[in-house]
Amino acid sequence: MCSFVPLRLICGEDVIWQNPRPSSTLLCRPIYFKFVNENKLDIKEEMAMVEAEITALKPSVISNNINVKHSMLMTMIDGKIASHLSQTSMQTCDICKAVPSEMNDLKKIKENISSDLYKYGLSTLHAWIRCMECMLHIAYRLEFKKWQARDEASKTMMKNRKLSIQQKFRDQMGLLIDVVKQGAGTTNDGNTARTFFRNPEKTADITGLSPELIQKFAVILRVVSSGQPINTDTFADYAQKTAQLYVELYSWYFMPASVHKLLLHGAEIIKHFSILPIGQLSEEASEARNKDFRKIREHHTRKFSRVATNEDIFNGFITSSDPYLSSIRPVLKKNYKRQVTDEMKLLLLSDNSLDQENVEFVDVTNMVDSDFSEED
Numbered sequence: 001m002c003s004f005v006p007l008r009l010i011c012g013e014d015v016i017w018q019n020p021r022p023s024s025t026l027l028c029r030p031i032y033f034k035f036v037n038e039n040k041l042d043i044k045e046e047m048a049m050v051e052a053e054i055t056a057l058k059p060s061v062i063s064n065n066i067n068v069k070h071s072m073l074m075t076m077i078d079g080k081i082a083s084h085l086s087q088t089s090m091q092t093c094d095i096c097k098a099v100p101s102e103m104n105d106l107k108k109i110k111e112n113i114s115s116d117l118y119k120y121g122l123s124t125l126h127a128w129i130r131c132m133e134c135m136l137h138i139a140y141r142l143e144f145k146k147w148q149a150r151d152e153a154s155k156t157m158m159k160n161r162k163l164s165i166q167q168k169f170r171d172q173m174g175l176l177i178d179v180v181k182q183g184a185g186t187t188n189d190g191n192t193a194r195t196f197f198r199n200p201e202k203t204a205d206i207t208g209l210s211p212e213l214i215q216k217f218a219v220i221l222r223v224v225s226s227g228q229p230i231n232t233d234t235f236a237d238y239a240q241k242t243a244q245l246y247v248e249l250y251s252w253y254f255m256p257a258s259v260h261k262l263l264l265h266g267a268e269i270i271k272h273f274s275i276l277p278i279g280q281l282s283e284e285a286s287e288a289r290n291k292d293f294r295k296i297r298e299h300h301t302r303k304f305s306r307v308a309t310n311e312d313i314f315n316g317f318i319t320s321s322d323p324y325l326s327s328i329r330p331v332l333k334k335n336y337k338r339q340v341t342d343e344m345k346l347l348l349l350s351d352n353s354l355d356q357e358n359v360e361f362v363d364v365t366n367m368v369d370s371d372f373s374e375e376d
């Protein structure tokens with residue numbers, strides 16, 4: 001599925017309109033969808049097609065003297081697509097081509113940086129999930145401290161430890177972790193990951209990992225998805241320190257490519273998007289659309305022909321993201337207070353035109369779960 005989210009309307013330096021919830025599907029407009037096996041999909045071809053359409057975009061003429069130019073950023077992609085585009089495997093860093101065994105060598109100078117891939121952004125939603133999974137995989141292996149469980153003894157140890165950690169998360173935090181869902185990956189989604197990092201002490205207690213490292217990851221993840229402008233210098237420093245701490249503590253577990261990308265290339269990628277904070281370029285809206293897709297198809301479509309079903313799905317997307325309808329909907333109250341800690345403040349730019357007095361704190365939390373079903 002290919003969709004786009006309008007983020008901001010500017011006139012010179014002035015921000016005329018700002019999407020208050022870039023990660024919500026409220027304004028996520030559909031472009032097209034296709035029924036095709038994800039592995040058979042020619043992503044290069046799809047990208048070329050969308051890129052050609054972007055190039056051919058003409059300014060919208062509102063009146064005689066008002067023209068709106070469109071600039072599109074292709075950041076609503078996940079790690080899978082990013083590695084397709086750079087033709088690397090999921091385990092290799094698409095930007096510096098580091099392979100797993102090189103990941104924990106922070107001093108190694110990377111020369112072949114593909115900075116042309118910065119434009120695909122950081123996939124902040126998937127960063128949450130990948131960081132949580134990295135922490136979990138270390139936790140499962142804490143008893144034998146090796147990247148791979150090769151012998152039977154380690155395999156059994158890992159299996160038992162995994163079960164006990166899963167049980168504790170279930171009992172103490174109500175979280176289902178790493179449970180395989182039929183036909184749809186695992187239960188590890190953005191909300192699970194956010195809960196995982198919300199209380200570093202407790203998570204550390206359950207997993208046996210360093211609370212300091214979990215805390216550092218939590219700060220980084222919340223900063224990149226805050227939707228606020230980031231101070232790339234302090235961010236780079238903080239991310240580097242986090243990577244160092246990781247390597248000091250768990251050198252035996254090669255840092256996954258997605259975690260490596262966040263920590264070691266994050267600052268440069270954030271810098272690449274000078275116009276908009278990285279948190280507003282998340283792929284979350286597009287991901288949440290997949291869930292809507294199933295709901296709309298089940299409950300809001302005519303079933304007598306495939307053409308009719310698809311037409312109704314598309315219309316469902318159009319109406320549920322209608323700019324006028326979305327603008328008159330009451331804003332849902334959040335159930336927890338967003339807290340910007342002092343540690344986070346150090347990594348955010350405060351003297352920016354986008355300070356909290358002018359613009360509401362951009363809400364990047366996934367509200368879509370309730371968005372659609374409540375209306376149902």
Ligand SMILES: [Zn+2]
Pocket residue numbers: 093094095096097098260261264265
């Ligand atoms: Zn890299």
